[in-house]
Amino acid sequence: GVIGGCLLIFCFKSTKERITLQKSEEKIKFTDIFEQFRVNRPLVVLSIFFIIIFGVNSISNSVGIYYVTYNLEREDLVKWYGLIGSLPALVILPFIPRFHQFLGKKKLLNYALLLNIIGLLALLFVPPSNVYLILVCRLIAAAGSLTAGGYMWALIPETIEYGEYRTGKRMGGLIYAIIGFFFKFGMALGGVVPGLVLDKFGYVANQAQTPTALTGILITTTIIPVFLLVLALIDINFYNLDEKKYKNMVRELENRDKVYLDHIDDFKA
Numbered sequence: 001g002v003i004g005g006c007l008l009i010f011c012f013k014s015t016k017e018r019i020t021l022q023k024s025e026e027k028i029k030f031t032d033i034f035e036q037f038r039v040n041r042p043l044v045v046l047s048i049f050f051i052i053i054f055g056v057n058s059i060s061n062s063v064g065i066y067y068v069t070y071n072l073e074r075e076d077l078v079k080w081y082g083l084i085g086s087l088p089a090l091v092i093l094p095f096i097p098r099f100h101q102f103l104g105k106k107k108l109l110n111y112a113l114l115l116n117i118i119g120l121l122a123l124l125f126v127p128p129s130n131v132y133l134i135l136v137c138r139l140i141a142a143a144g145s146l147t148a149g150g151y152m153w154a155l156i157p158e159t160i161e162y163g164e165y166r167t168g169k170r171m172g173g174l175i176y177a178i179i180g181f182f183f184k185f186g187m188a189l190g191g192v193v194p195g196l197v198l199d200k201f202g203y204v205a206n207q208a209q210t211p212t213a214l215t216g217i218l219i220t221t222t223i224i225p226v227f228l229l230v231l232a233l234i235d236i237n238f239y240n241l242d243e244k245k246y247k248n249m250v251r252e253l254e255n256r257d258k259v260y261l262d263h264i265d266d267f268k269a
Helices: 002-013 031-039 041-071 075-084 089-103 105-125 131-167 172-200 211-221 223-236 243-268
Strands: none
Touching: 031 041, 031 131, 031 172, 041 075, 041 131, 041 172, 041 211, 041 223, 075 131, 089 105, 089 131, 105 131, 105 211, 105 223, 131 172, 131 243, 172 211, 211 223
């Protein structure tokens, strides 16, 4: 908790606001939500992406306990399995800006999702007795998951600017609220899926599981997240803001602000 608090203070102290809003805030109407979904394709793509990624994370985090406890029969490793799923963030996240510069948006997310898929598929074939290799596969999957999960937040400001570009309204608060709803929706769905699947395969808590139940746990750990990640791969490739188009859009917004300020100065004069 102390370390986390220090990191938050460091983040606050080292962050500088570089955007100065020139226009007065627009009055937000409920219908603006539907307007954004109608014209803001990057927002639609990113909303779907958030649902899928948070759904996969929720599934992986919840079913991992069952997988380690029953399939591996190593309940003592549950804490390490969970730690490996999040600890790589300390190494990966500081390098994401460099990855972005080197690969660009789509390649970065595609490679991260593929890495996650490779790690999960490997878990499908590694025998439960090979615990160390399973933990390595978990690490590979986590590296991909954390890279995609960390980077996708950086795309939200682009959807805000694209919305302003298309509608003339800067709806930052509204768009963050939309994204917040969808990632919570993804977490809720991800929490429901393991229970439904395990029940279908005859899982009964606190006892030795049947081969069918163990198969259900393995499928929930690997196949279902992989299927969802493939959907995420397809979805993110519909994101239509590449680096060149984004720079041109920002330049156009800056020109609009300049014209607006010149008009206000003329009016005051």
